[in-house]
Amino acid sequence: MPNAALAASAPLWPKDTTVAKNAFYGDFHGAKWQAQYLTRVTPPFRMFYDKKPIPSLLVNRKIASSLLTVFNEIWNECEHDQKKVDATGASDFGGCFNIRPIAGSNNWSNHSWACAIDLSPGSNGFNMKTTLSRVVIDAFKAEGWRWGGDYKNRRDPMHFEAVRPA
Numbered sequence: 571m572p573n574a575a576l577a578a579s580a581p582l583w584p585k586d587t588t589v590a591k592n593a594f595y596g597d598f599h600g601a602k603w604q605a606q607y608l609t610r611v612t613p614p615f616r617m618f619y620d621k622k623p624i625p626s627l628l629v630n631r632k633i634a635s636s637l638l639t640v641f642n643e644i645w646n647e648c649e650h651d652q653k654k655v656d657a658t659g660a661s662d663f664g665g666c667f668n669i670r671p672i673a674g675s676n677n678w679s680n681h682s683w684a685c686a687i688d689l690s691p692g693s694n695g696f697n698m699k700t701t702l703s704r705v706v707i708d709a710f711k712a713e714g715w716r717w718g719g720d721y722k723n724r725r726d727p728m729h730f731e732a733v734r735p736a
């Protein structure tokens with residue numbers, strides 16, 4: 571189904587502030603945070619990191635079911651054909667959980683909370699024209715995710731994050 575619009579069942583993500591994200595996703599500085607908040611999502615299609623197959627992705631448990639909905643939507647739109655998925659750019663995983671600042675900033679990246687995912691990083695660097703298919707972008711947007719390709723200043727087209735504007 572075409573789904574550029576927000577799905578009726580889309581989750582309400584926290585605002586993109588440290589306070590709101592810590593309340594919803596937990597504080598990644600906590601000693602037990604990884605054990606309490608991280609879980610694994612197994613995509614319906616094959617995914618690769620640096621061309622090596624990965625069986626599952628480590629993500630914040632709060633995004634797990636939504637991310638699986640996104641992946642299933644892509645899988646269905648591609649008629650369960652791995653080659654078609656590969657052509658959308660969705661199977662080229664660029665990372666999720668990674669405690670680090672935003673490039674060129676003192677603020678923590680949303681990857682620190684494991685609520686952001688990068689896809690096809692090699693061809694979707696800052697301010698590049700995206701190579702990701704509309705199928706991928708629309709599937710995330712239907713779940714209320716924000717796409718870095720829509721950022722006003724430095725566009726980040728590989729990047730999707732489960733937050734709403736602060």
Ligand SMILES: [Zn+2]
Nearest residue numbers: 686687688729
């Ligand atoms: Zn990213």
